[in-house]
Amino acid sequence: MELNDLNIRAIKPELVDRYGHSIQGDYFQGIESAYQYCFDVLTHKRHSGQAEYNACQRFLNDLNRVDIKLDLDLVEFVLIVANSLRHPKGPIAGEPFYLLPFMVFILSQMFGWHYTNEARETLRGQRRFIKTFWAVARGNSKTVVGAVASIVNMLLNENGNPIGTCSAPVQKQSRISFEDISTMIQKASPSIRKRFDCLSNEIRVKGGGKIIPTSSESKNLDGFRIAGLALCDEIHAHPDSSIIDVLSTGMQSSKDPQLLMITTAGIDTQSYGREMFDYACSIAAGEIENDRFLSVVYAVDKADEANWRDESVWAKANPALGHAVGLEALRAACVEADRSESARANFLTKHLNVWVDFSEAGFIAAIDLIECRDHDLSIDDFKGEDCYIGLDLASVSDLSALTYLFPKNDKLYVFQRSYLPRSALTGLKEKDSARYYNAQKAGELILTESEVTDMEYIKSDIVRATKTYNVKGLACDAAAGGVRFSAEMMDEYGIEMISVKQGFGLSDSAIRFQTRIKERTLVYNDSIYEWACVNALVKIGTFDDLFVHRPMDSTKKIDPLISSLIALSMIDDGESNDIFVGFI
Template identity: 25%
Template sequence: MAGYPNVNAANKYARDVVGGRIPACKWVRFACKRHLDDLVKSKKRTGKWRFDKDEAEKVCRFAQLMPHAKGKWAAKAELIVLEPWQKFILCSIFGWLSKKTGQRRFREVYCEVPRKNGKSVLAAVIGLYMWCADGEFGAEVYCGATTEKQAMEVFRPAKQMLTRTKKLVKAIGAEIMARNLSIPRDESRFEPVIGDPGDGSSPSCAVVDEYHEHPTPALYETMMTGMGARDQPLMFAITTAGFNLAGPCYIHRSQVCDMLNAAAGIGDQHNEEQFGIIYTIDDDDDWESPTALRKANPNFGVSVSEEYLLRAQANARRYPSRQNAFKTKHLNIWVSAAHAWLNMSDWAACGDTSLNIEDFYGKPCWMGVDLASKSDITAVALVFRDKVESPEGSGKYKDRWTVFCRSYLPEGAVERASHNQKAYEGWVHDGALLTTDGDETDFDVVRDDIHDLAELFDVKELVYDKWRATQLAHQLLKDGANAVEFGGGYHIMNMPMREVEAALLSGRFRHDGDPVLTWMAGNIVTREHKGCLVPMKADEGKTNMRKIDGMIAILMAMSRALLADAPQEDTVSEHLEKHGIRTL
């Protein structure tokens, strides 16, 4: 094979990204730096991996023999021309081999790319290559998704590419059916799969498209477990960002981030057989800037036009209801709901993992208790208030809020969870989610914990939801707690919600980075009633995947804290306006 133009372009791309000549977020920089570092390591006798230029070049040349399947390029019958970033991904996946076995290094691949950047074309090419050009006898390639329409987004362009490449069809003896591509001589097949495929398959390659839409990891895990009989299978997940921070895709993404951090010398969770790349912007980037568009979209000016992105960005700036959709689909920023209440970047900025609840022993606080049904999450929150100088100075001081939350779930509910089980299990393991024995929440455990907390802190009031906590409140009253029933109309919840918004923006809000509370904060969407915010779950009345109990407990406690120093003659709105909180 004379020359390696694609490999050279891929390596140049990696050098340009690391050198800052191509704008890229840290995850892309880390992926490129890992590749360059491994090239150096591969020259040493102790290195486990080697980079095979022939294998890397082969897959790129195969890709560029395929015709475009849609758009203006398909209309002109043009062949695919890989961009440098696509060459980097393909060369990385197929070029790295084990020195010991000669088999491919990477078995799991995670690519997160914004919309309109040609990710389905890349997935279709990989599926076709693994089906007919990888040398796997009886190859089984599946493109899986949650719906038939989504599964066909990869299968359809693959089928169209094959149909328009007559020489390839003849050479391999392919048979092309509506929902199946096959090679009769060795029974290789390529077909779409919808939902949970069940056991029995032996995939050599599985393409999981738009993984963020999967409510459970069932399809992914079934495909992975079915690959045991294959020598060098490939699990290829390609997706945009999404909204569910407790879903399998975000959990998988977090593992990829840990791996990339470790490869860059930050942390130790380095999975050497996993490849990941995430095109997005960095935390300190301005999402409203034109630079952000180029940074997050690797096919900027190619398959996605500058004009299109600038128009979408302008609409998101003009209409707040469109911001989260724009951020997830065009900047690959994960948010927790399509119309979320809080900006999760602001929430993250107010997280402080060095906060220690023991440092608050003896200090005054307000406690909120949100009791769920016996098989759901119960939350107990502590809200502390102190004064900090306002940003404008001049000796003015404003309230600063520090919150901690305990979340409880019965063990049986963790085992039965249909959507959030993996997240629950991880949080239980890390101590972020507390469990009680059995299939129902043991409220005696909650009561005992509340009693213990009351001994450690100066609890001014214990605020409870009148709809569920009446019995517990009566018990706590007998214990000597100053229990206060929460209620009084929609405007009561508006008060703390407006204050949380303002406090987050000005840095007057602190939490300890509790992942369960962060998930819940992102799950709140709002509707307005007579100018007042009303909190709701993002999936209200639907799957009930998202929980908001911890944030409700915090808001209940804050509502009482806000009114604690109000003179008797003040009305609610007068008192709040004195504190700079917008009301009707």
Template identity: 25%
Template structure:
């Protein structure tokens, strides 16, 4: 019987993770469980995939022939020695095949790993594997990033590995250039790509490093669509967490999570996320090893402990520590709401038709005529658990056409046009939102539900309040003060964490919730603010107005009594 020691190590490691012998978050556990379950399923004739240990072993052995290029290992001229978790990731990515034709199963591999855990070495090893060790004639491999420096983070160590491996050069005929690697015998190429790549490439493999920094998916999409002529191409993404949950990285991450949870089958996607679990205390030293698979190997324990202590003692460092060393996503550098809690509250089965008898408020934020206006449909009721639950379904967002096409920020224009094309924005002709149309939309929808109130902001909503009241509905002005917003922010925060808040996952509202920042005052009051003018929070403000009124209308003042809050208004332009 042929022995595949590295594959055995990978599988043994996965079983240890499942049994809880190795600290790992649920996303790593699920990735291991998926592989082990698939191994069992592959024994059935009708299962479409099989695991080829020989192919997996080949990829691992190739990486371990490469030299280190950084740190004390490079100084000692040591070769890479993969850790068991790395062997598992490579084995699964490259070992699974389709039974019908023997080509690889996985076309995408997503690795979300904190900093200093050997990401660049792994990415360089994968790139060289696909360039010179995959049997692909005329292979094209690209290292893509948003900046030249980042693109070279993978290509530079790969080039150094080849320079320091004369036996590899002799065996494969690699030609080492200043900014590319080539194999003249068959025209294979490996080079970095920066920014938006031109069409025309035919990638066999695309390495996307630090995907969280990409503002959009253009590079990823161009590489993926160019792979049509390849039999078994690979999109290999390796990244840390970030703060842009409306970006393409978070979208891919969500796909991975849905796949691992079994919500959305995705047989050609491998992915895992090294992080901490919901409910873990990020200040606990024990979570460091859970999120960092190379703990005390390439990222030293005393360094992580020092970074954690600095973050505990300095609030301004907390989000940076969480994203870089614990892989916790935050959507702003000092975001108020926990976006993992927000995501956990999403339920795409929510339907307006199921709430025809449930009380609701329809708050509107119309502070700007030339930018996003928001209207929220917020239903509220006490459930069988005796707690007040909230249901936010089908929010409305409005933008003037001029802002969509002629705005003053490129990324904002691209974002708005994407949402418009997806039907997530109502676009009004000209340079201003049509407030009469917004009021008409609300009145038309109100007829289908027991609308109790329409909360509106005092800086713009008064312009539609008359129309709403003429239709027979109560319009209630909400002052932009701490007294109005702090209890609502605390309530939404608690409801999200406690599973009492439910929403349909609307991308625009999710983006805005993630943009809310706040700083406590001396009395522990908070107020919604935005970090920059481009990080809109109009939908979040409207939702908080609705929460504020729903608490009162439902009689849920208990722990959220306003008596503890200052009466001094904080007037902040939103």
């Protein structure tokens, strides 16, 4: 099939569906709607983001494969079921549920693709997609479409007594999804309604099976055999992968299992949700191969984030704009977003599906920091250059960080290395220990075999730096044994270090650092450093001075940031002019 074969409006301009909806409109109920949608995206008639474009290109490519086939009879069944349901809430509650083109695109792929006899023997006849990740801005009917998928799955399910689940980070959100399913069934046509009994805590399928809202605790899901659709909402708020992992394990022995993950973006760029978001985008782009994973992401592109007030980009994250999502409502939210950093973060995440890091007392906004990363930066290019070194030393067995600043050509490049005793990983959650192991692989972190902070390892790196670079200044925090460490460096190596007081003593460095980030005069390439920066909080003193500190959560470290502020305190902006900061 060629691209032009998808232009159904041109090929069959008079086509109407069983309800009288024309293919020329937005509510045609048929696979042709999905074809036309893809044509509009791929020819840029629809203003789409890159992830959406990639998903449509993947669909076109799939139509030309011989090892999979889109079962049009199944697609037709899915659409008939959806149209037999009714809107569960809002101003059109009780009205028939007609799918917009992007909804047809998602549901037809979830249920329609199957492996043919041209596929490897173990796949033949199986439904293709086991997992679906759908990210879209708020208000685009994702929970309701998820409810449709859950109902369709139960009607098609060939497993004995299948269990379908509604899961979320909090029980309340699980109930919302569950209640949407229940309401849609109760208002559905008699042919659908008679197949279910809707109770307060479960929806029973006559003949066997049920749909239930689940606990937000993954341990309470252990042992469930998930043979129905596992609907998992608000992935951005999941603290880790535990719920998804347990649901995935519970699906393994089922025929044609399905896991549907739906979400908007969130305010933690280091989270599991962001990890899955990036993974889904990579699959659609063909950067990662996973033929059993359907990726559909609606979000403004990276290049659009700085122009978030531009109405022309809003449709990228809102495929239901002009229908479920009102333009005037978005305009009002955009005006409100200028009120504060928190309002801006809310608009970007909820309405444009952009991931940001934000807290009320956040030191910097991750959306500004991430703009500054340069993946090609290397410390190997700075041998013999002027260098300032800052050290934030752990007291006993915590994270220590050594930062190298290089003023050059009116810019300032920053590289860091952190140190942590391997014993400190004991008892950490998997996601926290994985961060450190990944940093070790990237050369950003040294895991030492000592039980406490390995001072000798740090000393040897400082001595090596004095021989490799033209070190103009060395500074260490005055706390955590810093004064003793400085004395030992002088006694053992004749290297002088000055002590710098933390807290409000680093206010000037903190203010200059914030300025450089806002001006985009900072470039980094270090994940541990990025993590430390977005973890940092700030208090404002009586004289508008700043005190950078870490959160109450002791697993969120800021030491690499503090060491760079210590180093920055030795640099006079009057000498180095506009500072440009970069990292390993």
